[in-house]
Amino acid sequence: MRISYSLGSLLTIEQVLECSRILSATKTDTVWIPETWGMENFTMLGIVSQYSQNSKIGSSIINIYSRSPSSIAMGAATIDTVSKGRLILGLGTSSIPIVEDFHGYKFEKPVTRMKEYVEIIRLALSGKKISYDGRIFNLKNFSLLIKPPREHIPIYLAAVNQKMVNLAWEIADGVIFYLRPINELKETIQKMQQKKKLDVTCQLITCVSEDSEVARTRAKQTLAFYVSVGKIYREFLAKHGYESETSQIFEEFKRSGFKTNYELVTDKMLSELTVCGTPDECKKQLVKFNETGINLPIIQFNPVGDVGDSFKLFVKTFSDEK
Numbered sequence: 234m235r236i237s238y239s240l241g242s243l244l245t246i247e248q249v250l251e252c253s254r255i256l257s258a259t260k261t262d263t264v265w266i267p268e269t270w271g272m273e274n275f276t277m278l279g280i281v282s283q284y285s286q287n288s289k290i291g292s293s294i295i296n297i298y299s300r301s302p303s304s305i306a307m308g309a310a311t312i313d314t315v316s317k318g319r320l321i322l323g324l325g326t327s328s329i330p331i332v333e334d335f336h337g338y339k340f341e342k343p344v345t346r347m348k349e350y351v352e353i354i355r356l357a358l359s360g361k362k363i364s365y366d367g368r369i370f371n372l373k374n375f376s377l378l379i380k381p382p383r384e385h386i387p388i389y390l391a392a393v394n395q396k397m398v399n400l401a402w403e404i405a406d407g408v409i410f411y412l413r414p415i416n417e418l419k420e421t422i423q424k425m426q427q428k429k430k431l432d433v434t435c436q437l438i439t440c441v442s443e444d445s446e447v448a449r450t451r452a453k454q455t456l457a458f459y460v461s462v463g464k465i466y467r468e469f470l471a472k473h474g475y476e477s478e479t480s481q482i483f484e485e486f487k488r489s490g491f492k493t494n495y496e497l498v499t500d501k502m503l504s505e506l507t508v509c510g511t512p513d514e515c516k517k518q519l520v521k522f523n524e525t526g527i528n529l530p531i532i533q534f535n536p537v538g539d540v541g542d543s544f545k546l547f548v549k550t551f552s553d554e555k
Contacts, residue, residue: 293323
């Protein structure tokens with residue numbers, strides 16, 4: 234089984250680099266670096282590529298509102314050069330609060346915008362001079378001054394709702410799923426892979442501890458966070474069997490924040506949406522997710538206790554040494 238790791242936004246820069254160094258001794262397929270409102274993604278990808286020198290390096294995800302398509306193409310060309318052709322460019326729309334409140338843009342026409350981003354980035358990376366006339370972007374005479382090692386850098390799209398899922402299968406090299414119930418995930422993958430074979434990745438909230446209940450509690454807290462602040466995930470889960478649970482978690486969040494709302498996360502939600510427990514329990518759960526048709530699980534590191542000790546147990550659970 235191919236295995237990749239996501240080194241979360243709550244880690245410090247030093248912790249991300251130390252985790253990357255540890256992963257360099259394993260058969261890790263890809264090290265994914267997220268971007269929220271902390272560490273800047275291209276900078277981190279460049280540094281991580283020097284600490285983990287064998288695995289691919291993935292952005293999970295760069296949003297398509299805070300940078301122009303030309304600047305993303307420049308960043309991708311730079312990272313693919315310093316990593317010697319190991320970049321996977323993960324793109325997504327992020328969310329309304331991040332785009333509008335943190336960056337000051339209107340969250341408009343996400344599917345059209347994504348389509349034009351991918352077209353422009355691919356044209357730029359091919360080395361061609363671009364004159365592009367789209368519904369959103371109009372570029373004249375743009376070309377990169379540097380030539381990346383590869384003309385075709387793999388682009389993976391983060392997709393939640395069906396329109397973006399369809400677009401991923403239309404134009405991308407891979408898809409990044411997150412927080413999809415296991416049965417829905419299996420049905421979606423089977424249906425979409427009949428159209429065209431993509432590299433299907435799914436980021437999984439993952440918490441490992443020798444104490445199963447401690448790991449489960451940590452997973453509940455992480456899941457409750459995304460349900461509370463992520464409207465798109467809350468609405469998607471409500472449509473797929475979790476309307477009551479997501480409503481209760483969100484209402485409790487509005488009343489008391491994150492203090493107790495995680496207690497409303499059910500065992501069924503943990504089973505269908507996360508990997509958590511002891512090392513043996515987590516390995517069995519990961520196999521279950523892999524059987525849905527995922528090509529590359531992305532194990533999202535959520536520390537349990539001390540970050541260093543937690544990550545060593547985390548890697549020992551999922552990865553073989555070289």
